Amino acid sequence: MATKNGLSRPQLSFIDSDRFQVVVMTHAYGRRCGVRYMTNGLKVYYVPRLPFLMQNTLPTLYGTFPIIRNILIREGITVVHGHQAFSTLCHEALLHARTMGYKVVFTDHSLYGFADLGSIHMNKVLQFTLADVHETICVSHTSKENTVLRSGLPPQKVFVIPNAVDTAMFKPNPSARMLDEVVIVVISRLVYRKGADLLVEVIPEVCRLFPNVRFLVGGDGPKRVRLEEMREKHSLQERVEMLGAVPHTQVQSVLVRGHIFLNSSLTEAFCIAILEAASCGLLTVSTRVGGVPEVLPPDMIVLAEPVPENMVEAIGRAIKLLPKIDPFSMHDRMRTLYSWTDVAKRTEVVYDHAMNARDEDLLQRLSRYFECGPWAGKLFCLVVILDFIIWNILEWWKPTKEADIAPDMIHHNEIEHQ
Incomplete structure (x- = not known):
């Protein structure tokens, strides 16, 4: 999910609608591929990547960079918000977004251990991704403690925002x-x-x-x-x-x-x-x-x-x-x-923290990756450097200034007031 500052844009019914628009990017679901507009004005990109196991796409590392870059530029994105530690698309999007200089936020929804092979591997991947995010959200205090221990993040960079429920949909009978x-x-x-x-x-x-x-x-x-x-x-x-x-x-x-x-x-x-x-x-x-x-x-x-x-x-x-x-x-x-309204307001505070973070060059980013371990740190640095090179090639091949900017969709409430 990505958000773009909407101070001069039409209102959308999500996350303090007078300030933000939200654009969702996910993988294709069967025949659902391409761009879709939801009834509440939410725009969703179903990128042509099919899941192979538990709704996860095959990791490509750099294979999604061109399409992610295109979406971020076309939509004028300000903050990139990734969800779920086991989502390969999330990790790749956050890596590419940071290479391009965007502010990024990550939400962890699950708890994982420290001893089994799968958890050890996942925790190292999470340490790589979270080494360069601006803010992190967890859905409970237990989840925050788990994420901090797994990733080595400073606790002050992790916010706790619980999930909510649409009580209008779940009424007693x-x-x-x-x-x-x-x-x-x-x-x-x-x-x-x-x-x-x-x-x-x-x-x-x-x-x-x-x-x-x-x-x-x-x-x-x-x-x-x-x-x-x-x-x-x-x-x-x-x-x-x-x-x-x-x-x-x-x-x-x-x-x-x-x-x-x-x-x-x-x-x-x-x-x-x-x-x-x-x-x-x-x-x-x-x-x-x-x-x-x-x-x-x-x-x-x-x-x-x-x-x-x-x-x-x-x-x-x-x-x-x-x-x-x-x-x-x-x-x-x-x-x-x-209340989802309360969750949206609290998430907006996290976005403000991310947007107020200072910009960093490649060397400053590499210094954090280097601290992730004697061997892993060097490997992470190589991955980021190659990502930076690919970004510059893409900029040469299709410059940002020549990008086809997507028009804003007018919300139905605005049409009624016109």
Whole structure:
């Protein structure tokens, strides 16, 4: 995502619309390729790079430079904002943007370890990228601590801005609930990290202890087979409903059928699904991991250690608390606690910090990369120097002054006032 200063430009309904316009760049999604305009005036570039695994594109390092440069110049970008540590497109965009002299911001949405091979590799890549960003955003204080430890960033350069929920989309509907049973909703990717194996142990025990409990399980993934086998083994076909993948537009209709939302994640920086469930008036039972304890007030969530016995006990406590839960009161509290408007205002402050940062030449940038390690530091410097050379070749081949500048799109509100 990139933003451009919009003081003299038409208003857009995002991030303090009288000051900023937002342009999104992502990879192609199937046949969705090229430039699209969303109904709220958001412009999206779907670059012709197809994902190969978990919505990640193949790393090209320099292969995306020409198209990224073209977009940044055409749109008159001021700040480049990258998301997600595992996004190769994000890392490449931030590298190229810094080479071109743009201010950059990075948001980390996940927690990663320090011991396994994948985490060690990812942490080094993150150290490379964050060595040259102006500001960083994390979605929880636990996430901030994790990012600082992994990347070596000074803590004062990391802001904490939580996610939010569109409460207008997630409203309670008690009439959709069954009166004679307790429905526990699970909506998650059915993978190891999301605690699918934990669900296999927890669900049969809960069904044994509480005859009036039924489960709705939404989501898909490699662990779905284990849940299907568990359901067959314990003859729970009537009490465990497998919904498969649930489109986001249908999540609310599933949530309002339940009384309790169950999150079994083994690691989680924030978990926006908890916000959506609480906004629909569900009491949450969750593993006590990562940034989850920061998400909701204690009377709206029951926390447990990620072991079957503790989860079953927590669900029992939640069932006893249900008579005290007012879905509409919970919805009103969520509307006050989490607002995308508030997130946008806080993000704007981070952009202001980035834009006020002093400009640096190549040598000043290289000095930070060099400090990333005795071998890695030298390798990082070579990567940046080559990126700088490619940028100058592109400038010679297609000078910036000859670029075709994209016209601003007039927002419908402006047309009505004209």
